Amino acid sequence: MSNDVYQLIAIILYMAAMLFIGWYSFRRTANLTDYMLGGRSLGPAVTALSAGAADMSGWLLMGLPGAIYLHGLGEAWIAVGLTIGAYLNWLLVAPRLRAYTQVSNDSITIPSYLENRLKDKSRLLRIASGIIILVFFTFYVSSGMVAGGKFFLSSFGLNYHAGLLIVSAVVIAYTLFGGFLAVSYTDFVQGLIMFLALLLVPIVGVFITGGIPETTATIREVNPDLLSLVKGVTVVGVISSVAWGLGYFGQPHIIVRFMAIKSVKETKSARRIGIGWMILSLFGAIATALVGIAYYHQNANVELVDAETVFISLGQIIFHPFIAGIMLAAVLAAVMSTISSQLIVTSSALIEDLYKAVIKTDASDKQYVFLGRMAVLVVSLIAMALAWPNKESILKLVSFAWAGFGGAFGPIIILSLYWRKITAAGALWGMVAGAITVGVWGNIKALSDMLYEIVPGFAICLIVTVVVSLLTYRPNKEINKEFSEALDLLEKER
Structure with missing residues (x-):
């Protein structure tokens, strides 16, 4: 059999496994809470790896x-910021959000949590949250589909658009039918595949390039600055990269996992598993790039067409075609896990936070689940239309959406969990100000090149939320009671 056939068999087996998990989850989905939040039944390992896989994407x-x-270790500051942000998110947000969403009317989405937590009778906060999720997640889903198209193009020489359609069709199928459980279970499996692949490629690759000393010497021949964390970067550049960590506090597809875990107590185990997975995976991704620099310099006759496919190309060179196929499945796993997580949260926003809030509240659970599935389909088609031209880089699309959520939701989530005086008006104006700041800043090249848009977005959201909350605060017995109940539940379950 040819190499492509072996690799194709591995990819088909992987996709079949994902569809089987979707079918299994479909059998376990009985109502809207099951479809949107898995009945709050996730264990720590599934929660940790599904959050990590959903987070990291392509x-x-x-x-x-x-x-x-392309640019060397100066780009690794993003990984440093993400690791710090993820750890603080697990430590500060996860246990409190799990407790508070249970106490506050058993909230199953971030917009419904904010409405219930702040007792917003106008529904404006929930509607604004839902719209922001819709807008930025459409860009985010689109980035995953671009990655899927690039994957098939670089791996099999398949037409970009054919690859985009294949990835989209499979991920839409298991998300549409299996809902949150399918997304979480597939993300868990995908997280394991990604983890093993990211360790194997650089470990085996470094032997091919002559060991660590020889590999390092080769990279220095190319450009010694590639091994420096500080050469070629500015203080503002480092701040922009590390600031990626701020985004964690406002990512709906990640923090929704905190709401779905079985208990507050299990967030501690999940944190340890999740951060361990993340550190090793990021180290593997960085090492893969460095081994790639050395390999392609030592083998000048081998061309790397697209730097973003260095992991795929090395996997195909190093391993037996079937194992290389599993490596390829790891890339698909990264892409598909994030798309599916974002689709289910977007579906939740459309149905739970916009349709139910604005149009209709008396439909049956069966009708809502059907509408949730239709929402997955509609958002997918829009994202596919955005991804079709293949004009934007994966990192550019991801960075804009990541900043949008971090700037719009991050400060509000933290304040809602730790500050009794935050108000609905403060949260609404802060959220809108943060989202607009990111949208404007991110689309003015001179500004976005100078400083990552999440920094001004997060700062503006925080300042506006605090100032407006102080101006509009009125003591509310129900809010104070729930705040105390959430703290009591937190202590009890810990």
Whole structure:
């Protein structure tokens, strides 16, 4: 059999496994809470790895290695910021959000949590949250589809658009039918595949390039600055990269996992598993890029067409075609896990936070689940239309959407969990100000080149939320009671 056939068999087996998990989850989905939040039944390992896989996306196996391959370790500051941000998110947000969403009317989405937490009777906060999720997640889903198209183009020489359609069709199928459980279970499996692949490629690759000393010497021949964390970067550049960590506090597709875990107590185990997975995976992605620099310099006759495919190309060179196929499945896993997570949260925003809030509240659970599935389909088609031209880099699309959520939701989530005086008006104006700041800043090249848009977005959101909350605060017995109940539940379950 040819190499492509072996690799194709591995990819088909992987996709079949994902569809089977979707079918299994479909059998376990009985109502809207099951479809949107898995009945709050996730264990710590599934929660941790599904959050990690949903978080990292094609950026981990394509965007980050590509950036380091081209520009060196100066690009690794993003990984540093993300690790710090993820740890603080697990430590500060996860336990409190799990407790508070249970106490506050058993909220199953971020917009419904904010409405219930702040007792917003106008529904404006929920509607604004839903719209922001819709807008930025459409860009985010689109980035995953671009990665899927690039994957099939670089791996099999398949037409970009055919690859985009294949990835989209499979991920839409298991998300549409299986809902949150399918997304979480597939993300868990995908997280394991990504983890093993990211360790194997650089470990085996470094032997091919002559060991660590020889590999390092080769990279220095290419450009010694590639091994420096500080050469070629500015203080503002480092701040922009590390600031990626701020985004964690406002990513709906990640923090929704905190709401779905079985208990507050299990967030501690999940944190340890999740951060361990993340550190090793990021290290593997960085090492893959460095090994790639050495390999392609030593083998000048072998051409790397697209830097963002260095992981895929090395996997195909190093391993037996079937094992290389599993490596390829790891890239698909990264891409598909994030697309599916974002689709289910977007579906939740459309149905739970916009349709139910604005149009209709008396439909049956069966009708809502059907509408949730239709929402997945509609958002997918729009994202596919955005991804079709293949004009934007994966990292650019991801960075804009990541900043949008971090700037719009991050400060509000933190304040809602730790500050009794935050008000609905403060949260609404802060959210809108943060989202607009990111949208404007991110689309003015001179500004976005100078400083990553999440920094001004997060700062403006925080300042506006605090100032407006102080101006509009009125004591509310129900809010104070729930705040105390959430703290009591937190202590009890810990």
